[in-house]
Amino acid sequence: MKGEKTNKKEQPKEVKIGFSTNNSAPKIVSKKSSKSNREKSGIPSYVANRMARRIAFTTGIPTLSGMGVFVGSYFLISKGIAEISPTITLVSSALCFLVGLLGLSYGILSASWDINPGSFLGFENIKPNINRMKDAFKTTQNNISS
Numbered sequence: 001m002k003g004e005k006t007n008k009k010e011q012p013k014e015v016k017i018g019f020s021t022n023n024s025a026p027k028i029v030s031k032k033s034s035k036s037n038r039e040k041s042g043i044p045s046y047v048a049n050r051m052a053r054r055i056a057f058t059t060g061i062p063t064l065s066g067m068g069v070f071v072g073s074y075f076l077i078s079k080g081i082a083e084i085s086p087t088i089t090l091v092s093s094a095l096c097f098l099v100g101l102l103g104l105s106y107g108i109l110s111a112s113w114d115i116n117p118g119s120f121l122g123f124e125n126i127k128p129n130i131n132r133m134k135d136a137f138k139t140t141q142n143n144i145s146s
Helices: 033-041 045-078 086-109 123-145
Strands: 017-018 027-030
Touching: 017 033, 086 123
Parallel strands: none
Antiparallel strands: 017 027
16 A cells, blocks of 8 residues: 555546535535536537527517417407407417427527627528537437447
8 A cells, every 4th residue: 555656547536515605505626627628518608698698589579479468368358359269369379489489499509609699690500500419419429328
């Protein structure tokens, strides 16, 4: 034991567990985490913010419209302005929510990964982002297989 040499690669990561001052859950901090590994994996913050803005717009408006259909049809029926079938209310609301679901995918796939924000609608970013997603799934499958 005393004269043995140990290989640094074989040593486990040193992990430190600590509590923050606001009594939240413990956080695990690795001393050997490298900045290059964090930069290589994941979505850059400027891209994530761009995605969030697009998702809020393309999902938020249709979702609010879907809820507004219920409120509007209730108002029209209760005031005796129009006789609206519950089926029409349900189908039109469901269509709004479906558009919101499609907007979620569109918001993610249309965001530019460049530092510059790109165009307003982002149609040119959909194909490259689909290819990125396919590559990420291939990499994941290769890592699981190995």
